[in-house]
Amino acid sequence: xxxxxxxxxxxxxxxxxxxxxxEEFIPGFVSSYINPQILLIPxxxxxxxxxxxxxxxxxxxxxxxxxxxxRMWVLIFFxxxxxxxxxxxxxxxLTYGWRALVAIYGAVVVTGMLSVLLKx
Amino acid sequence: MNSQNTLEPPLxxxxxxxxxxxLLGITAVLYGALLLFLxxxxxxxxxxxxxxxxxxxxxxxxxxxxxxxxxxxxxxLPSSVTPRSILRANDSLIPVGFVSVPVLFSIFIKLFGFKGxxxxxxxxxxxxxxxxxxxxxxxxxxxxxxxxxxxxxIHPLILYWNERPLIPSAWFLSCIFVSLYFLGKLMHLxxxxxxxxxxxxxxxxxxxxxxxxxxxFSALGGFLFGLALVLRPQEAIWLLLIPLGLLVTxxxxxxxxxxxxxxxxxxxxxxxxxxxRSLYGSVLGTGYHLTPFSAPFLEIxxxxxxxxxxxxxxxLSIVATYGGGMxxxxxxIALLGMVAVAFRKDGRLLKRLRVWFMVFLCAAVWxxxxxxSFVIHDRIDTLASxxxxxxxxxxxxxxxxxxxxxxxxxRIRARLGxxxxxxxxxLLAVLSLRIAMWSTDESLxxxxxxxxxxxxxxKRVVDVTPPDAIIFTERLDKAIFxxxxxxxxxxxxxxxRFEELYGFNLYYExxxxxxxxxxxxxxxxxxxxxxxxxxxxxxxxxxxYKLEILNPKL
Numbered sequence: 320x321x322x323x324x325x326x327x328x329x330x331x332x333x334x335x336x337x338x339x340x341x342e343e344f345i346p347g348f349v350s351s352y353i354n355p356q357i358l359l360i361p362x363x364x365x366x367x368x369x370x371x372x373x374x375x376x377x378x379x380x381x382x383x384x385x386x387x388x389x390r391m392w393v394l395i396f397f398x399x400x401x402x403x404x405x406x407x408x409x410x411x412x413l414t415y416g417w418r419a420l421v422a423i424y425g426a427v428v429v430t431g432m433l434s435v436l437l438k439x
Numbered sequence: 440m441n442s443q444n445t446l447e448p449p450l451x452x453x454x455x456x457x458x459x460x461x462l463l464g465i466t467a468v469l470y471g472a473l474l475l476f477l478x479x480x481x482x483x484x485x486x487x488x489x490x491x492x493x494x495x496x497x498x499x500x501x502x503x504x505x506x507x508x509x510x511x512x513x514x515x516l517p518s519s520v521t522p523r524s525i526l527r528a529n530d531s532l533i534p535v536g537f538v539s540v541p542v543l544f545s546i547f548i549k550l551f552g553f554k555g556x557x558x559x560x561x562x563x564x565x566x567x568x569x570x571x572x573x574x575x576x577x578x579x580x581x582x583x584x585x586x587x588x589x590x591x592x593i594h595p596l597i598l599y600w601n602e603r604p605l606i607p608s609a610w611f612l613s614c615i616f617v618s619l620y621f622l623g624k625l626m627h628l629x630x631x632x633x634x635x636x637x638x639x640x641x642x643x644x645x646x647x648x649x650x651x652x653x654x655x656f657s658a659l660g661g662f663l664f665g666l667a668l669v670l671r672p673q674e675a676i677w678l679l680l681i682p683l684g685l686l687v688t689x690x691x692x693x694x695x696x697x698x699x700x701x702x703x704x705x706x707x708x709x710x711x712x713x714x715x716r717s718l719y720g721s722v723l724g725t726g727y728h729l730t731p732f733s734a735p736f737l738e739i740x741x742x743x744x745x746x747x748x749x750x751x752x753x754x755l756s757i758v759a760t761y762g763g764g765m766x767x768x769x770x771x772i773a774l775l776g777m778v779a780v781a782f783r784k785d786g787r788l789l790k791r792l793r794v795w796f797m798v799f800l801c802a803a804v805w806x807x808x809x810x811x812s813f814v815i816h817d818r819i820d821t822l823a824s825x826x827x828x829x830x831x832x833x834x835x836x837x838x839x840x841x842x843x844x845x846x847x848x849x850r851i852r853a854r855l856g857x858x859x860x861x862x863x864x865x866l867l868a869v870l871s872l873r874i875a876m877w878s879t880d881e882s883l884x885x886x887x888x889x890x891x892x893x894x895x896x897x898k899r900v901v902d903v904t905p906p907d908a909i910i911f912t913e914r915l916d917k918a919i920f921x922x923x924x925x926x927x928x929x930x931x932x933x934x935x936r937f938e939e940l941y942g943f944n945l946y947y948e949x950x951x952x953x954x955x956x957x958x959x960x961x962x963x964x965x966x967x968x969x970x971x972x973x974x975x976x977x978x979x980x981x982x983x984y985k986l987e988i989l990n991p992k993l
Contacts, residue, residue, distance in 0.1 A: 329855060336866060339767060343870060343878075391857065398861040405869050412877040412884045417476060421876055424469045425593075425868045431462035432589045432864050435582055436852050438459075 331361035387439060395433045399426040459585045463572060466592050471565035476876075477602045478557035480887040485894045485918055487826075487886055488817075490536070491605035492917040493524035497534050498544030499553065507542065507718055508533050513907060513924055517939040519932065520909055522916035522925050537725055538718055539669040539711045540607050560604035567613035568592055570620035571838075577623035578791055579842060586845040593868055595766060595875035596830045596837050602883055607670040608831035612838060614667035615678075621660030622681075625653060625694045657696040661703025668704070669711040672725075674835070677805040680798065747813040754811030760823045761833055768870045772863070773840040776847030792846060799839040806833060818881075819914065819950075825874055826881035892979045893918035899977045904946055911986065912948040919948070930963075937967045945986035947971050956984065965989065 341348040382390075406422040413421060486492040500509050508531040513520075521527040524535045534541055547556040571591060575584035591597060600609035664682070668675055685691045685700065712722040719725065763770050780792045810832045817827050844867075852860040877884040897918045900910065909924045916925040926940070947964075949956060956971055964971050964986070971984035 329859070335771070336768075336863070340866060340870070343873070394857055394861055398865050402865050402868050405865075406872060409869075409873065410877055417480075420469065420473060421872055424466070424473055425872050427462060427465050427469060428589050428593050429864055429868045431459060431466055432586055432848070432868075433857075433861055434462060435459045435586045435589070436848055436860055436864070437857050 327361070335361075384439070391437045391439075395430055395437065398433055399430045402426045402429045463569070463585060463588060466589065467565045467568055470568060470592050470598075471561045473598070474561035474564055474601050475558070476883055477886060478554060478561070481890050482887070482894050483553075485890045485897065486605065487603065487890060487917070488606065489523035489525075489917045491603065492522070492920065493534055493536075494541050494544055494605045494607075495553075496525070496921060497541035498548055501541060501545035502548040507538060507714070512921065516909070516924065516943070517936070519928065519936055519939065520924050520926055522920040523927050525920075533718065537669070537672055537711065538714045539672075539707070542714060543666075543670070544605070557604065560601075560610065564601040564604075564609065564613050567616040571616040574616065574619040574623035575842065577626055578795075579788060583788070583842060583845050583849070586848065587841045590769075590841045590844050590867070591838055593871045594769065594837055594841065595825065595871040597834060598871075598875045599825055599883065600831050600834060606831060608834050611667050611670040611674070612834050614663050614670060615835065616838075618660050618663035618667060618681075621656040621663065622695065624656045625660070626691070653694075654696050654699045658699035658703040660695070661700035662706060663703075664700075665704035665707035669707045672711070673809070676809075677802050680801065745808075745812070747810065750812040753814070754807055757811045757829060758807055761827075761829045762836075765823065765825070765830065766837070766871070766874070768867055769837075769840070769844055772847045772851075772867070773843040776843030776845070776850070779847055779850045780843065792842060795839070795842060799836065802839065803836050806836060824881045825879055896977045896979060896981050897922055900948070900983065903975050903977075903983060905944060908944050908946050909940065910946045910948050910983070915948050915981065932967075934967060937969065941968070941988050945969070947984040947986050948977070949982055949984070950980045951982075953982075956982075 338349045342350060403422045403426040406425045407418060410418045410421050481487075486495055497507065497509065501507055511527060511530045511532055514530045516527065516530075518527045521532070526533045526535055544556065547559055550556075551559050568588060568591065572584050572588035575587050578584075579587070597609065597612065600606060601613075604610055664678075668678060682701070682704070685695050685697060715724050716722045777796060780789055780796060783789050810829065813829075815828050818824060823829075848860055848863065851863060874882060876882055879885070893915070896915065900919055901922050904910065904923060906923075909926060910919055911926045911929050912919060913927060913930070916927050919925050929937075951959070953974065956974075960971055968989050970987045970989050972987055973985045975983045977983050
């Protein structure tokens with residue numbers, strides 16, 4: 320039951336983020352057909368159900384701490400790189416210096432956030 | 440039960456990783472650098488809004504000769520000849536709004552010069568970010584504080600208004616951050632063991648009780664709070680919760696020295712009251728209304744509590760637009776965080792987040808109540824945008840939402856794993872920087888171009904009009920004034936107001952097509968005894984017409 324709701328929450332949340340992102344880049348992508356805020360309803364419903372039904376379950380760590388640490392930094396590196404790439408590619412309206420600053424700033428902030436979030 | 444055994448992967452960490460602090464330092468430096476985008480790229484002496492123009496005009500003037508009221512460039516003109524954000528009375532120009540803002544600007548201009556003031560604001564905003572982190576650390580522990588600070592650094596609206604310091608909203612927020620920092624220093628948590636909160640644990644800082652530090656931090660906290668208040672006295676009603684909390688809560692009373700705190704706060708506030716008395720004749724007088732406080736008490740109270748009336752439908756649309764739609768990626772995750780906080784087990788962190796939520800809720804209800812019925816005409820198309828005033832009115836709410844976004848991200852990380860949270864974080868960063876920097880017509884990248892266009896239009900207006908010209912304009916006053924006298928509220932003028940201006944050299948600036956101006960001629964200018972003739976192109980769709988009197992005998 321809990322896995323079902325976890326999956327539904329994940330799917331609906333991902334769908335919302337994807338559609339909302341498309342809406343940002345292509346205005347009217349969703350809103351021409353439906354109010355995009357409606358997409359939030361399943362997210363909230365599944366999240367609430369998830370919180371009510373799912374208990375914290377014990378799963379022993381499968382890999383050693385150093386391996387997890389390496390995996391974490393690889394993930395952070397790629398996230399920062401992707402942020403840097405997206406910002407650099409899409410900030411074409413800025414001059415090179417400012418474009419680089421914005422891209423680096425975004426990558427540094429993403430690295431900072433993930434270093435806090437993923438650190439065990 | 441050890442929480443490391445209850446979660447996979449475990450979240451429990453008593454202290455944030457050291458690399459997080461290094462990255463926070465780098466972020467603060469880059470943040471300060473990014474805040475120089477507009478000061479570096481925008482042309483000087485031209486401004487993006489009438490408020491910025493007025494603050495710069497008075498700030499520079501006061502720095503030059505110490506006089507708050509400025510002599511009008513042309514004498515004996517009617518009081519209607521004035522740009523937005525400035526009043527004309529007895530051949531003097533007076534700031535609309537609170538006089539403290541241009542006076543403070545003038546001090547910084549005197550100290551650093553105008554460009555230097557912009558550098559100072561950028562540095563102050565970056566330091567305020569670090570101060571915000573220190574306060575959050577004392578309240579929520581190091582990990583939530585670090586994450587919240589990163590989220591604040593990337594928040595598009597906070598970043599945006601920090602780029603425009605001539606509007607004091609972000610500066611106000613920075614003062615609050617620094618004031619809270621000093622309170623946070625005083626409110627160090629006790630060093631006893633703190634229980635874990637489903638994997639997120641508070642750090643246990645060491646209590647510090649040195650007397651001198653207590654006095655100094657209390658006084659500085661009070662001073663910065665007072666400074667924030669004089670920058671935006673409108674926020675006094677809900678902000679007074681802070682000193683009230685100091686008075687009511689015994690824990691606060693023990694840790695904060697109340698006398699230095701209130702003396703510190705009283706210094707800037709009393710200076711504002713003295714300035715208002717000298718300028719408007721009453722300590723409570725402001726440029727918003729020059730009339731004395733002679734109205735019935737209930738009327739004054741009504742204006743105080745509901746200055747813009749009460750329109751529930753408009754309030755809801757404001758909440759939906761500026762709370763949800765404008766930065767949906769941040770707000771939706773904050774809502775998830777709030778729900779998570781409400782449904783989790785009890786614990787010290789969650790209790791504090793719930794108290795934080797109550798404070799947030801009080802502030803939100805008040806700000807929506809206060810501003811929600813305000814009909815703003817910032818844009819000609821009346822569309823909501825990042826530069827609309829509501830986004831700066833609600834800046835404190837956006838900042839107060841950040842701990843919930845941080846908490847939600849921790850929950851997403853615990854529930855859905857590192858990859859999902861990494862995707863969400865990347866999206867947050869990209870969407871935030873995108874809207875702040877370049878994606879809309881009011882994003883920062885668009886502003887220098889608009890200002891350069893306005894500068895060229897201003898130059899053209901000066902070239903084609905005599906020095907005594909009075910130009911009717913609805914929106915270009917921010918560019919034309921002070922090079923030429925302007926009239927802005929003419930759409931609401933009655934006939935006598937127009938007749939006051941008949942003897943002057945009148946012009947009309949517009950972006951309307953000739954067909955629209957021809958229609959206006961029959962419906963607006965003609966009935967008021969004027970005729971728009973001899974159009975001159977100013978560039979960028981703007982046209983200047985000479986306004987002739989239809990019946991010169993009048």
